[in-house]
Amino acid sequence: MKAMAGVLKTLVIILILLIVGALAAAAFQIYQNGECFHIAKKLEAVEPTCTEPGLTEGEACIICGSILKEQEEIPALGHEFGAESCLRCGLDYSMSALSLGSGAEYSLTIGEYIGLNFRLSLTDADVAAGGYVSMRYDNRTERVNLADAEVAADGKYIFSFDVTVLQLTGDVTAQRYTSAGQAVGTAYTASVKGYCDEVLSGNGLDAEKAMIRALLNYAGFCQIYNGTETAETAVNAGLYAAGENPVDDVTDETLTALQSSETGTGLTSMTGMQLSAMILGFDSTARLKFIAEFAEGYDWDDYEITVSGGIEYEASGDILTLKNIAAINLDRYYTVTIRNKADGTELTFGRSVLSVASRYLALEDEKIDDLIKSMYLYNVAAHEYFAAKGE
Ligand SMILES: [Zn+2]
Ligand SMILES: [Zn+2]
Structure with a gap:
């Protein structure tokens, strides 16, 4: 009898399990609609480094693998410049002592x-x-x-x-x-x-010499543009004479192509303010300026500003300035979001110094062309130099 009861108990349990299973299957049918039911697992966030982009946290289904919450890319941070090395990653970018x-x-x-x-x-x-x-x-x-x-x-x-x-x-x-x-x-x-x-007359790294030539070229064209020196007296005059002045090799297309990586709808209007112009500032360090036009009664206090990439910025008067953009960062796209605190309307745009600079080529002024192209080469040399130092 006892054995009989045990078997019966087992059968009842099996029956219950079958009923629960059927109900679950029915529920599964109802909710899945012929598609995967999706069970989410977390996709870990990845912290960005100086040179590598990171990712925000996301979610994927462990059954079908589909992405439930997209991981968004966080731009690389760029180096934090100390006197001779990066304060964050320690990369020593100093030149020969x-x-x-x-x-x-x-x-x-x-x-x-x-x-x-x-x-x-x-x-x-x-x-x-x-x-x-x-x-x-x-x-x-x-x-x-x-x-x-x-x-x-x-x-x-x-x-x-x-x-x-x-x-x-x-x-x-x-x-x-x-x-x-x-x-x-x-x-x-x-x-x-x-x-x-x-350094140029010694036996330094090739990338170091190339960086120095690019600096002298850029500085020389800045001098010529500013009218403080002429082509004959500028700091790059020797390079020019030696034919080591490759700005003529840079095409307008190379530079204007950089505009295709710009993001955002551009300088559109939002509640209380619109951006009317971009201006490039430069000497040893470049600055990107955006001119704001405020409606009556509005000023920067009405807006929340965020800028990607840890760059320093300043909003005062009618100008938003991204400051101290280093040679190696001239091609970095900084994403700026300006949000009206009251109604949440916002405008977001990504620009780099070089993408903005390329617009100046339309002026067809030879001094500006040389300056912009030498700035581009200064950036290229900086990338090669930092890569050589990082190895
Ligand atoms: Zn799934
Ligand atoms: Zn670094």
């Missing part, structure tokens, strides 16, 4: 700014005693406390002086002082142009 005599060296970095770096050997006791290094160019003086100096991988203390492309030939003088203002040792004098000449 050359001797200034008595243990001091100098180097050049092309990051957010063109940095002429004085590299000094200091002991811990020197730094503990305080003091500073004063750097002077014309009537501009910058003072960096020893304790605030960046320390390079080789232990040298770096005192970096930013110069614009129009200041490459001038001498920068650096002098160390005690905290009491007493000069210590000799003063060192260096110029970017002097550094460039020294």
Whole structure:
């Protein structure tokens, strides 16, 4: 009898399971409509790095594999420029250190700014005693406390002086002082142009020499465009004479093609404001400016601005400026979203310095053409140089 009851119990359980199964199958039929029922699994987010884009979190079905929530690409962050290396990934992008005599060296970095770096050997006791290094160019003086100096991988203390492309030939003088203002040792004098000449005549990396030629070309065309020098006297005059001036090899099409990667509906209107123009600003570091036209009673406080890629920006008056765009980032597309806080209307657009710059070719002004094309080559050289340093 007991055995009989056990079998019966088992049969009842099987029956119940069959009924539940049938109901589940029916439910499955109802909801699936001949398609997969979808069971989601999370697709992990991927953090972007300096050079590689990341992904937002997504969802995919574990049965059929279809994507339920698309992962969106997060643009690469770009390097965070320190005096000689990236503050985020540590990539050392400094150029060869050359001797200034008595243990001091100098180097050049092309990051957010063109940095002429004085590299000094200091002991811990020197730094503990305080003091500073004063750097002077014309009537501009910058003072960096020893304790605030960046320390390079080789232990040298770096005192970096930013110069614009129009200041490459001038001498920068650096002098160390005690905290009491007493000069210590000799003063060192260096110029970017002097550094460039020294590297170009030495046995440096090919990519380094190419970067320097591109810098001199770009700076020279900036000088010519600004009217401070002529083709004969500009900082790239020697390169021009030597036929190492490849701007003529860059076609207008190469540059205007960059506009096809622009995103967004362009400069359309939104509640209370519209963008009326884009302006390119440049010297050692490029700036993209967007001119806003506000309706009566509106200003930037009414809008929330987000810019991709960690670039510094400023909204004041009627201008939104993306600042300090380094040579290697001239081709980076920065996505700007401006959202009206009150009604949520927004405009989003992606632009790069070079995509905007290419529009200036339409002016058919030879000085501007040379400048824009040399800027393009400056960017190309920067990519090759950073790739060579990263290997
Ligand atoms: Zn599925
Ligand atoms: Zn980096």
